Amino acid sequence: xxxxxxxxxxxxxxxxxxxxxxxxxxxxxxxxxxxxxxxxxxxxxxxxxxxxxxxxxxxxxxxxxxxxxxxxxxxxxxxxxxxxxxxxxxxxxxxxxxxxxxxxxxxxxxxxxxxxxxxxxxxxxxxxxxxxxxxxxxxxxxxx
Numbered sequence: 494x495x496x497x498x499x500x501x502x503x504x505x506x507x508x509x510x511x512x513x514x515x516x517x518x519x520x521x522x523x524x525x526x527x528x529x530x531x532x533x534x535x536x537x538x539x540x541x542x543x544x545x546x547x548x549x550x551x552x553x554x555x556x557x558x559x560x561x562x563x564x565x566x567x568x569x570x571x572x573x574x575x576x577x578x579x580x581x582x583x584x585x586x587x588x589x590x591x592x593x594x595x596x597x598x599x600x601x602x603x604x605x606x607x608x609x610x611x612x613x614x615x616x617x618x619x620x621x622x623x624x625x626x627x628x629x630x631x632x633x634x635x636x637x
Contacts, residue, residue: 550600550628554587556580556621558605562613580617581624588626604632 555567564580566573568587575583588599601621605614614631621629 548598550598552588552599554584554599554601555632556584556601556603556617558603558609558613558617560606560608562609564617577617577620580620581626584621584626585624600628600630601626602630602632 552568557565557567557572559565564575564577566575566580566583566587573583584601603614603617603621618629618631
């Protein structure tokens with residue numbers, strides 16, 4: 494609010510902003526930040542990084558969820574259509590070697606169409622993990 498000054502014949506307003514309170518507040522804040530800044534210890538965050546796996550998987554089994562929520566398993570160049578009930582058995586057969594042992598380093602990757610509900614993807618992942626299948630991950634590529 495402008496202040497009024499009366500000099501002689503008339504009243505005249507002063508159109509200046511009083512900067513002193515603003516400068517006082519800024520100096521107090523500056524002192525507070527200068528005092529507290531050395532006391533703040535920088536916290537280190539250990540972020541995960543990509544590509545630090547000890548060894549690449551020997552075999553990648555891809556579980557594909559189509560737009561109509563049907564499942565397919567793709568191993569190398571073979572694609573098999575299955576249901577959710579048969580998923581665990583099909584993955585175990587794909588992991589199995591001729592002598593009956595499962596390879597120690599095989600990964601299961603779930604790929605889904607972008608229009609699929611996330612609930613369906615989580616249901617497939619949960620089914621695989623409850624069956625004890627190791628190394629279950631999500632694909633970041635789009636499935637056509």
